[in-house]
Amino acid sequence: MIQYAAIILFVFGLYGLLTQRNIIKMIISLNIMEIGLFIFIISIGFVYDGVAPIISSVSETGLLFVDPLPQALVLTAIVIGVGTTALALAFAKSIHNKYQTFSLDEMEEQL
Amino acid sequence: MKNLIGLLVSLLLGVLIILTLASSPSFPEFGSVDINDRVAGEYLDNDNVEEVGSGNIVTAIVVGYRGFDTLGEVTVLFISALGIALIFSDKKQKRLDLKFKPNFMLKTGSRIVFGIILITSLYIIFHGHLTPGGGFPGGVMIASAILLLYLADDKFRSNIKGFKVLEGVAGSLFVIIGLLGLVIGTYFLENFIPVGSLGELLSAGIIPIIYMLIGLKVGSEISGIVDNFLTEGESA
Amino acid sequence: MTLFDVITSVIGVLLLVLAFLAINSKSLIKSVLFLSSLSMLAVVSFVIMRAPDVAITEAVIGSGLVTALFVFTLLAAERRETK
């Protein structure tokens, strides 16, 4: 069920991105899209009554584990998402310096 | 009108995704995944775990098997911090005078909490290969500790020059360790330090060293980004 | 319906509600707060799906750093508008 919620979240973020006319709202939609994608990636690797992939001693390696690879991918993707979001916010700040507003419609009037 | 098109496009994509995934034979049901027919099965295999020597398999993947991804990821943060500094670079920076003034509670509270956050972040970084966490959350925790100092005192400016140097040195050391792997061993980023026994602090060869460098680098980068966001040009 | 399925479906519904509120709320500060709680819910779902590493990273970055950056951008913008 959470897998479908994640896909709907991803699509919802895309919808928000296509329709919102406010820069900050667009960045928020981008973040929602990425959160949905990350939950979907983790749900791909989930195994019922599996255990987190942490092995404290060699004897434990016989257990049923969750898939560790999607977790490594999401770990990388989260940090990349932060990089893009921080840059987008920096652009939003410099756009606000220039146009004194975040809404695209008001900016077009000023052009 | 634009909202309608946006709604249609995203609805269409959503329906396409859900229908295809629901009807495709090789897309596994939620939770019923057989790890062994995936590459991940190898990572959890006994002798592979011992060969890499890191208790936390995810760390073994992030820094060991797919260390090149992590090098790329550290570059993403590096270029974002560089870009943000570039965007705000033309004016001499002074602290943004925000409306809210830090009151007494915030000042004293943050001094106490600052030490705790730092210690936990160092713990997370150094135990990255044993317990969950690692260089990235640890680094961001260091940055949030410094963020707390920014909030507690509105005249506080951290030592930006020092962070730039730390960032450059940590990044270069990461690549140099990779090149050492190429020179000493035969592959880039190869683990040329003996791995030691699983579960000990000083095990898993270069993995804790790389995670420590990543922690320092991420911490200094994000503090730089925070400083850029909390200052503004002199003339503004 | 095991306890696990109940919890995941509750979280799934909550995720969608928060996302809807985050996009359609009028004031920017409110939608930033909804985004922060959305990423907090993501942390909970990561913990449930046995991904502790990702949960710690998302908690520190998602609800910690990203929310702080959004708030700083809005504060800087608000301050400049009132001047």
Added chain:
Amino acid sequence: MSAILLVAIPLLAAFISILAKKFAPYLLIVVGLFNFVILFLLPDGFVIIGGFEQPLGINLLLDTYSRIALLLINGLIVIITFLNLGKYDKYASIILLAMASLNGLVLTNDLFNLFVFLEISGIAAYLITTSNKRPLKTFHYLIIGAVGSSLFLFGVVILYSMFGTLNMVDLIQKIQAVDNYDQLILPFILMFIGLGVETKLLPFNSWVKGVLGKSNTFSGPMIGGVYAAAFGFVLGRYITNVFVFEGNLLLVVTVLLCLGIIIGEAMAYSSSKAREILLFSSVAQASIVAILFVNGIILWAVYYIVAAALSKTVLFLVINKATKDKGSDELNDLQGLFVDNKVVGLAYTLITLSVMGLPLLVGFVVKINFLTELAIADQIWMIIVILVASVVEGIYFVRMLIKLWYKGDNEISVKYNLSFKIVFVVIALAFLVFGSYKAPLTSLDNSIDTVMEVVDNG
């Protein structure tokens, strides 16, 4: 001495360059030349990273296909940096990272690693476009780029959930073994969209007008020339090896690409701004490249990308320099640009004629060969579309040339310094020489992309 140095050395130089800001541009040129030189010494084949075998760890694949791409990318970056020395020095660290990520993009044999390099080169591109001083247009480019790479990651993850591997060669072997083709449509579409954003394919290139339309002598050649070539090579490798287009998916993709050509040429025809004409013609060229790869014409698509990258770099350099001095890129304001810039004008004309595909120039050789290959694959519709596009292209390029050569009453004084002239003349001569001396071009064949070879005997 392994291909990993092409990525590791620029990264190391970038980290060092922030410590010594003054030396960054010279460090960049030295690293670029170093990359260019070792490319002649590196052996073909796989480069394993971290010491873990094929599907476990990440590896890079160097073959003739990626070697041509790397020579083009590193060479062009050095030329563009050399020509812009002094003016855009603060971007040197960013260019080093762009060089590292574009080299990694072309070399990597791992899908998630490609996503990471897609992001790095994307962020480097957004920062390069900040030199246009248009924050809103750059923000638009950033949003579309971020959406594109998220969709690409979505496709990669679906493929991982189905086949359990992130390695390209391993994945192709598993895709060949699958019988139910319909389930592969979704990941292929998502990844095609993800790559299509940066390669300026039709529905996702709304950012091109804003970014290249206001570009300067630094961002124009970088985005229009180097980035377009790098992503063209990456898209080509994935279309010929990984994606399997059949049935109605192939129809949809072909119609989309043909529309891209027609609309690109039509917009270029109707525009009166020099930069817009160039950017719309490069949009059309990107769709032509994609069509060639979809039909498996690898060799001539590679030459088409190389010719397009070199010509776009020169054209953007000439027009953007003139626009900066004159202040506007309207054709009427740039009238008579070549009257007192005879050498630059001659080189510009030769290259434009080659882009149009006139005989005695390399453009003609490439166009004739890929049209015959299309005829062999009896793609009549595509031949008609490309011929119509060439005619439209001919009209607006000739109209542009006439304006640039005929002064009328417009007074314009644009000076190109010596290094600009040398680069333009050398490239124009190369276009002329390879137009008639065809032997080196025809000595290679479609086997330059060895991924399929490795898959068959791997």
